[in-house]
Amino acid sequence: MRRLGELAVPGAVVGMAAGFVAGGLALVVGQPPGWAMVTALTFGVPLALLGGLYGVLVGSGKVRIGVFAPAALFWFVGFPPARLAHEVLSGLVLGGVAGWPSDLVGFLAYQAMVSLGWAIGFLWLHERIAPGWLRRVRAGNPRAAELFERYVVHAAALAEARERRRSRHPSRAGRT
Amino acid sequence: MDSSNAPAASSSESGVTPPPSAERVWQAGRLEPMPIRKLPDAPPSIHLLGPTVFLVALGVGMGESYMWPRLVLLFGPEIRWLFLIGVTLQAVVMLEMARYAMATGESIFFGAARVFKPIMWFFFVVAILVYIWPGHLSAGAAALERITGIPWVVSACVGLVLVGLLFSMAKVIYPLLENVLALLIGLLVVSTSIVAAMVGQWSDVVSTITGMFHFGYFPEQAMSPAWFPIIVGSIAFAGPSGMQQMWYTLHLRDSGAGMGAHIPKVRGLRHAGEEEEMPSRGFMFDTDDADEMKKWKGWRRWVTFDALLLFWGITMLVTISFTVLAQAASRQSPDVKGLIESGEREAALNAMSDAFASAGGPVLGGVFLGFIALIGLNATLGLFDSFSRGQSDMAYHFVPGAKKFGVSKLYAGFLWGVILFGIAILLWGPADGPGAILDVLAFLSTFAMGAYCVVLLLVNNRMLPKPIRPKLVTNLVIGFGAVFYLGMLIFSLVKFGVVVG
Numbered sequence A: 001m002r003r004l005g006e007l008a009v010p011g012a013v014v015g016m017a018a019g020f021v022a023g024g025l026a027l028v029v030g031q032p033p034g035w036a037m038v039t040a041l042t043f044g045v046p047l048a049l050l051g052g053l054y055g056v057l058v059g060s061g062k063v064r065i066g067v068f069a070p071a072a073l074f075w076f077v078g079f080p081p082a083r084l085a086h087e088v089l090s091g092l093v094l095g096g097v098a099g100w101p102s103d104l105v106g107f108l109a110y111q112a113m114v115s116l117g118w119a120i121g122f123l124w125l126h127e128r129i130a131p132g133w134l135r136r137v138r139a140g141n142p143r144a145a146e147l148f149e150r151y152v153v154h155a156a157a158l159a160e161a162r163e164r165r166r167s168r169h170p171s172r173a174g175r176t
Numbered sequence B: 001m002d003s004s005n006a007p008a009a010s011s012s013e014s015g016v017t018p019p020p021s022a023e024r025v026w027q028a029g030r031l032e033p034m035p036i037r038k039l040p041d042a043p044p045s046i047h048l049l050g051p052t053v054f055l056v057a058l059g060v061g062m063g064e065s066y067m068w069p070r071l072v073l074l075f076g077p078e079i080r081w082l083f084l085i086g087v088t089l090q091a092v093v094m095l096e097m098a099r100y101a102m103a104t105g106e107s108i109f110f111g112a113a114r115v116f117k118p119i120m121w122f123f124f125v126v127a128i129l130v131y132i133w134p135g136h137l138s139a140g141a142a143a144l145e146r147i148t149g150i151p152w153v154v155s156a157c158v159g160l161v162l163v164g165l166l167f168s169m170a171k172v173i174y175p176l177l178e179n180v181l182a183l184l185i186g187l188l189v190v191s192t193s194i195v196a197a198m199v200g201q202w203s204d205v206v207s208t209i210t211g212m213f214h215f216g217y218f219p220e221q222a223m224s225p226a227w228f229p230i231i232v233g234s235i236a237f238a239g240p241s242g243m244q245q246m247w248y249t250l251h252l253r254d255s256g257a258g259m260g261a262h263i264p265k266v267r268g269l270r271h272a273g274e275e276e277e278m279p280s281r282g283f284m285f286d287t288d289d290a291d292e293m294k295k296w297k298g299w300r301r302w303v304t305f306d307a308l309l310l311f312w313g314i315t316m317l318v319t320i321s322f323t324v325l326a327q328a329a330s331r332q333s334p335d336v337k338g339l340i341e342s343g344e345r346e347a348a349l350n351a352m353s354d355a356f357a358s359a360g361g362p363v364l365g366g367v368f369l370g371f372i373a374l375i376g377l378n379a380t381l382g383l384f385d386s387f388s389r390g391q392s393d394m395a396y397h398f399v400p401g402a403k404k405f406g407v408s409k410l411y412a413g414f415l416w417g418v419i420l421f422g423i424a425i426l427l428w429g430p431a432d433g434p435g436a437i438l439d440v441l442a443f444l445s446t447f448a449m450g451a452y453c454v455v456l457l458l459v460n461n462r463m464l465p466k467p468i469r470p471k472l473v474t475n476l477v478i479g480f481g482a483v484f485y486l487g488m489l490i491f492s493l494v495k496f497g498v499v500v501g
Helices: A002-028 A033-059 A068-095 A104-140 A142-168 B051-059 B062-075 B077-104 B108-115 B117-131 B135-148 B152-168 B170-199 B202-211 B228-236 B244-254 B258-262 B269-274 B290-332 B335-341 B346-360 B362-398 B407-428 B434-462 B472-496
Strands: none
Touching (some): A002 B170, A033 A104, A104 A142, B077 B202, B108 B244, B108 B362, B108 B434, B152 B362, B202 B290
């Protein structure tokens, strides 16, 4: 379980960070800090759970690293319920009444649209955080080591393409 | 002038040029023929995180965050059908630019010279006329002034010098900068999505999206000498603007896409001494070889994904998000429209800030101005680098005696030239404000875009082997682009007699 949990960390961090963005937004519109914290948690926790699940799917080989389409599909399905959970739970905690949106279908459709943008940002950050994190935990976690190896192979494939070019131009070291 | 010799089997995979008598070449135009080389393998899978992503992120600029939300506030979401046409056209243009660059490793400027050299000189001059003005940075710096109180001329001048130092020291600094900016851009996309998820609603999206399909909508007020030229310029600023598409061919080459793998990279001034010699022309692959054509199709899929998801998708996402917020603000503070109509250009930036402030509090208004400042700096980084790449490429190949300097030193020369001129303009020039510079840029960009559509038709249909030439539908779309951009430009001149309102 701990091993799976470690695979989930990068996605969970990105999800939780997004929750704090939402909490920060609540703060700047003038809500009290307690309410902002509720917003951060009720939105951040579902996103963190889903982000973690995405990491586990990548770790188990069900989703290929860095590829956009599966990430977009995953969040197209997952993001609207996460946002709905935030809406309902924050209403329940703060007002004692579940805050169901008046136009549920419209609400979910809108969030599904936003999810595509969210998927781009999520994947972008996840792919930048994950390799560094996996390198740290791979020693005690074979699954993490295996996933890290996949990132290395992928990076090596890209580097090899560059290297082939360099071998034709030995004096070059490359700028970008 | 038309191409004649069909390319044949590759003569060498090592890059060692065999004796001229043994070499198979592709003759394109009257310039030096292209030797046949192997096409590298396309990237193994469709990945979001390619080198182009970074460039695309820089391409999301003032048009998306400033000009279009401003037009929507003034004329309503229906005006966005012009945006849809502008961005879609540019996605097709991008694919066609990539066709020539990936097939030859040459820039589109070199391709234009193969058709008729004066066309290339035309772009050389237009680039100088349009891009020596420090418009993007000055707009961003004005936003920074509102946050920090630092006079915008000071921060703009400091920013220009920093850009020059950055690209001169490039080999050391650029990877670090790329990582930092990539994280910031990732955060920006995530935050924009979260903000949109929190404050937007379905009806905003419905009006924004249906607004994109109101083909032909043009309110009477927009048909005025004051607004029509700005709208024309804003269409040019939808997505990668002006000559950025032409420069994209140089970035593709530098990232090693397609036959660009056979061309050396441009280096920062500090490392110019390590530069190897730039070949005097590009290369062609064997289009009669089925394996090579399979690899070519792989490269086309790769670049199509970039065009559709990144250029088209991200541009749409950012603009829709900003527009949704602007609409919300317009409902809350009806005087926003009045501020823009009053004729005070800077009121537009302030109104955009108010839009964010009314949607999410005063801090969010400041955050918006921070975005504008960051986007301004990003755009300047991208534009100055691209300008210098384009000019040094043309100068290296076609200015007599320029080869002895090498591309990297020419690049540095153009970069520092545009920076010093920019500082002089900011300090003593005719620029009466950031908005004014931006509008001039926008309008002149339109002309370049109409012209490069014509060049694309000529280059891709006459300079490439038949199996990799564009299809009829693509040619029709690019032809429509030329008519669209140049037609609106001429209409504006004839109908209103003005270049910029």
